Amino acid sequence: GENVEQHPSTLSVQEGDSAVIKCTYSDSASNYFPWYKQELGKGPQLIIDIRSNVGEKKDQRIAVTLNKTAKHFSLHITETQPEDSAVYFCAAEPPPRTALIFGKGTTLSVSS
């Protein structure tokens, strides 16, 4: 079955720096890759997603890139702010496209 690996497990940056989180997946038939942000004591919230027919997608300070050949995708956060501090999860949607398989998460800490 699908396996999603996520790195790093923890990431500390200074406010204003960029942060990059990387994920790899094993099932080449997966075609949907969302990123979720989980704040302390809350449920995960979708922040951006990308489909396999697109190489890059941006939404203000957040961008996601996808390399289908290498089977990896990345989350890029620019101009980080303290409120970006959270746990970030990547996920993939393998066939039969009924559920998501999640990575283990990255704890991002942004210090001011």
Add this chain to the structure above:
Amino acid sequence: NAGVTQTPKFRILKIGQSMTLQCTQDMNHNYMYWYRQDPGMGLKLIYYSVGAGITDKGEVPNGYNVSRSTTEDFPLRLELAAPSQTSVYFCASSLTGPTEAFFGQGTRLTVV
């Protein structure tokens, strides 16, 4: 606009007890999911449902049961609770497939 509502938020169970985690959504979503989240392990899929009357196992279904008698509700039943079931449980829903899934706030369960 409630979204996905989970009850209770916290619960302590003794080994061998049983309980039902409640999940309801008011978005008329067809798909509903139960995940468990253990520290450093990401989210693992327990069960999912693609519509009323239809349920299927995920990655870690042992020790759990579900039912889906209505579109809105997707309760998770724990029979004979074990310490290994200590976790945070999240319910999620989506309109069609796992894209744009909305998560509840979670239920923190401790089995002692």
